[in-house]
Amino acid sequence: MTGRVVAVNLGAVTEAEWAGDPSGRSGIDKRPVDGPVLFRADGVAGDFIGERAHHGGPDQAVYAYAEEDAGWWATELGRDIRPGGFGENLTTYAVDVTGAVIGEQWQIGSALLQVTKPRTPCATFAGFWGVPDLIKRFTVRALPGAYLRVLRAGEVGPGDPVQVVDRPTHGVTIGEVFRATNLEPELLPRLLDAPDLPESIREKVRRRLAAR
Template sequence: MTGRLAAVNLGTVTEAEWAGDASGRSGIDKRPADGPVPVRRDGLVGDFIAERAHHGGLDQAVYAYAEEDAGWWAAELGRAVPAGAFGENLTTYAVDVTGAVIGEQWAVGSALLQVTKPRTPCTTFAGFWGVPDLIKRFTVRALPGAYLRVLREGEFGPGDPVEVVERPAHGVTIGEVFRAMSLEPELLPRLVEATELPEQLREKARRRLAGTRP
């Protein structure tokens, strides 16, 4: 199961009214790098992250979005959606990002990454695209992209292969987690099975399950 990187993207400093950071800055506007980029435990070297309370960190060190899914949005909106437009670090090709299993490991360049959780759309994302109802549309479409933690530091660049080298048996996918936390609460019991899911998210699933019980 091998795909490749269509692009590796780094955040630029953007100042805007829609930026979620208190300083009015955002790093959602990411642009493709020309060559290999080093990746450390806390993310890509040179990637600007403004609102670290909600972005970045070990469980969200790298964000991947599929080129094929971006193509659907381009057709839906009738406009170009270039690499980095989702705020993603890795634009992938021939990688099933939505179907990636929580905890599965990707060998990318000389680095080793692990799938952790889906991205949750925010008002900054909607403001960046200039689509007021984007959060609702993004949620319904349920192609959220995947956050990854860095198990082994290294570097990668455009064209490098993305190889799934390990996949947990529980089978809980990025898409299932996203749908469970948004429009399909009947999937919540599945989240508790995925021990590689960040504990904060598993605890949120437990609380919601407890609230739905008599």
């Protein structure tokens, strides 16, 4: 089955005590839009990002989360989770987001995206959902979703096919990076095989390996 975009979601400005930005504003509450949206190297047009110290930037221009993984959480928590409920720009279907290889390229609409890194759960996410132990539960579940670079700007809309047009042979996946950095440190050496992994993560890996 060909993967597709279920929804493209943009963040509205939310003011809350749990917002991580010093201004008390967050863009984690993302809502589906009806038509195509321009994806650029610096992010998604019209998307509000509050805490830019930890969100946004070229290596985190787009965040994708699988509808199937969201469904597991809906059952686990006994509540509906609409598209955008994870703060994702792209809600996907039939796309193996956790199994995506670091550096693989997705053609969606007229944009070309590249998988870079997993999402790290934060207190803002827990506050938005009102689940105090969400960080621990999200980490243990290890279905973090994927950040992507925009290699070629273009428009992406709901219903667009997601085509994997290039996949590196090193095989280091989003799930493996997440488990290595959070749950299974014995996997850390593998991460250095992925040249497209952001340098900030590669440097942290080198420091942790040197400290052993």
